Amino acid sequence: xxxxxxxxxNFISILAIPVMIAxxxxxxxxxxxxxxxxxVEGAKDGFHTAIRIIPYLVAMLFAIGIFRASGAMDVLIxxxxxxxxxxxxxxxTLPMALMRPLSGSGSLGIMTELMKVHGxxxxxxxxxxxxxxxxxxxxxxxxxxxxxVNIKNTRHAVPVGLLADFAGILAAVFICRILFGK
Amino acid sequence: xxxxxxxxLIVIALVVGVGKDITDEVRxxxxxxxxxxxxxxxxxxxxxxxxxxxxxxxxxxxxxxxFYAISSQLEEVKQPAVLSLNQNKTGxxxxxxxxxxxxxxxxxxxSASGKDKLTGKVERIEFSDDHGWAKATIILEPIRYVKLKxxxxxxxxxxxxxxxxxxGLIGVMALWLGxxxxxxxxxxxxxxxxxxxxxxxxxxxxxxxxxxxIGAVIMNTAANMLGLSxxxxxxxxxxxxxxxxxxxxxxxxxxxxxxxxxxxxxxIILIPATAMAVRAAVGSTNIGIIIGTSxxxxxxxxxxxxxASKILQRLPRYxxxxxxxxxxxxxxxxx
Numbered sequence: 167x168x169x170x171x172x173x174x175x176n177f178i179s180i181l182a183i184p185v186m187i188a189x190x191x192x193x194x195x196x197x198x199x200x201x202x203x204x205x206v207e208g209a210k211d212g213f214h215t216a217i218r219i220i221p222y223l224v225a226m227l228f229a230i231g232i233f234r235a236s237g238a239m240d241v242l243i244x245x246x247x248x249x250x251x252x253x254x255x256x257x258x259t260l261p262m263a264l265m266r267p268l269s270g271s272g273s274l275g276i277m278t279e280l281m282k283v284h285g286x287x288x289x290x291x292x293x294x295x296x297x298x299x300x301x302x303x304x305x306x307x308x309x310x311x312x313x314x315v316n317i318k319n320t321r322h323a324v325p326v327g328l329l330a331d332f333a334g335i336l337a338a339v340f341i342c343r344i345l346f347g348k
Numbered sequence: 349x350x351x352x353x354x355x356x357l358i359v360i361a362l363v364v365g366v367g368k369d370i371t372d373e374v375r376x377x378x379x380x381x382x383x384x385x386x387x388x389x390x391x392x393x394x395x396x397x398x399x400x401x402x403x404x405x406x407x408x409x410x411x412x413x414x415f416y417a418i419s420s421q422l423e424e425v426k427q428p429a430v431l432s433l434n435q436n437k438t439g440x441x442x443x444x445x446x447x448x449x450x451x452x453x454x455x456x457x458x459s460a461s462g463k464d465k466l467t468g469k470v471e472r473i474e475f476s477d478d479h480g481w482a483k484a485t486i487i488l489e490p491i492r493y494v495k496l497k498x499x500x501x502x503x504x505x506x507x508x509x510x511x512x513x514x515x516g517l518i519g520v521m522a523l524w525l526g527x528x529x530x531x532x533x534x535x536x537x538x539x540x541x542x543x544x545x546x547x548x549x550x551x552x553x554x555x556x557x558x559x560x561x562i563g564a565v566i567m568n569t570a571a572n573m574l575g576l577s578x579x580x581x582x583x584x585x586x587x588x589x590x591x592x593x594x595x596x597x598x599x600x601x602x603x604x605x606x607x608x609x610x611x612x613x614x615x616i617i618l619i620p621a622t623a624m625a626v627r628a629a630v631g632s633t634n635i636g637i638i639i640g641t642s643x644x645x646x647x648x649x650x651x652x653x654x655x656a657s658k659i660l661q662r663l664p665r666y667x668x669x670x671x672x673x674x675x676x677x678x679x680x681x682x683x
Contacts, residue, residue: 208529212522299620
């Protein structure tokens with residue numbers, strides 16, 4: 167069942183972009199849109215949008231970068247570790263959960279390391295890959311998306327993002343314990 | 349809030365960095381200026397006038413652990429190194445880090461004078477009779493301010509990474525913005541928004557359900573679910589741009605934007621492709637085992653995010669921030 171689902175979704179993922187290109191341009195041509203000119207007109211904004219996010223991305227990535235380099239993460243982890251028992255989370259997976267919203271490459275490294283040490287099909291391995299697979303790099307998205315339209319006052323976006331991440335961690339621990347509990 | 353978190357990250361990084369460097373200095377973690385007795389193994393120890401020889405610095409695990417007062421080294425140390433000696437049997441050595449290098453030495457090499465290389469002095473060396481090995485006393489170069497150096501390096505590196513990421517986006521941004529524009533002109537986006545209007549009306553009550561923003565939000569979410577991150581980001585940024593056109597207070601996030609980001613950062617997905625690829629690479633027998641768990645966890649996160657955004661936007665302090673300040677409307681328009 168899971169395999170069939172995977173095959174179908176994989177198939178859709180591969181087809182999606184070619185189909186979209188064909189559909190958008192084909193439909194446009196059919197509707198007598200001057201496709202080439204309109205495409206170029208739209209594409210012009212690509213450069214400015216990408217350049218606009220640079221200051222926001224620099225601010226965010228540099229802060230996260232020095233945070234990781236300083237070893238502050240280890241301090242934070244040692245402070246929070248006693249609390250992991252409360253939700254039945256193996257302490258080894260805490261760095262994964264804390265790093266995920268901050269850094270995509272950092273959490274990818276931690277996940278790989280955890281699976282190498284504990285085995286990918288162990289409880290810790292499954293939980294680590296679920297934590298990675300079920301979440302996004304929240305702070306990166308905040309910087310890029312808000313940066314692209316020059317939003318400086320993010321209002322409640324950060325609490326919302328962090329609450330969602332926290333709920334995701336709880337849900338991942340919960341479902342993994344039920345299905346693959348030690 | 350982002351102000352505080354940003355500052356928190358930076359201040360904590362600096363405090364912890366300085367703290368660790370002071371601790372290292374007080375404990376002399378890296379045994380600066382302390383002589384270390386080692387065995388130097390080489391098939392070509394210098395005889396007569398030869399001054400340069402390659403070989404291995406040899407230490408038992410116990411000797412190494414005792415010297416640095418740690419317990420992490422499990423195997424004997426066999427570090428390839430190059431010695432340069434002069435007549436009175438002193439000199440210097442250098443080695444590059446390889447996979448056999450003990451972890452502590454690797455860490456030290458990170459902030460040594462030559463990147464990934466450690467140097468030091470040879471205080472004394474005594475060759476054995478058969479010239480296969482020598483007893484040597486070495487002093488490694490002093491290592492200081494490891495964390496502060498790492499912080500400096502990270503600050504510069506990540507500033508560059510940010511620019512690389514942004515530059516990397518230019519191409520795909522242009523491609524997708526072009527395609528979306530054609531789809532808009534052809535009326536395709538309108539069809540899509542009409543189809544999903546019952547749902548998007550509830551999620552984004554402030555946005556007309558046939559607005560181009562809704563189309564971009566739908567396409568972004570669909571691309572994210574399929575794991576098409578190359579297409580998802582341009583569509584997401586397009587959605588932000590359209591949402592921003594309805595923003596009464598430029599420079600401040602609207603309710604709709606935050607709800608949209610909640611859906612986006614919740615990580616709603618059908619196939620966690622990257623996690624599965626890594627599982628396969630490290631030899632999992634069942635890589636697809638995490639599909640169900642990921643969909644469940646991401647679903648919970650997304651629902652929590654949407655509910656949280658709807659509740660928090662009612663709080664007076666966040667409401668107040670969105671009310672347009674009529675006194676100085678010009679100030680916010682500069683961005």
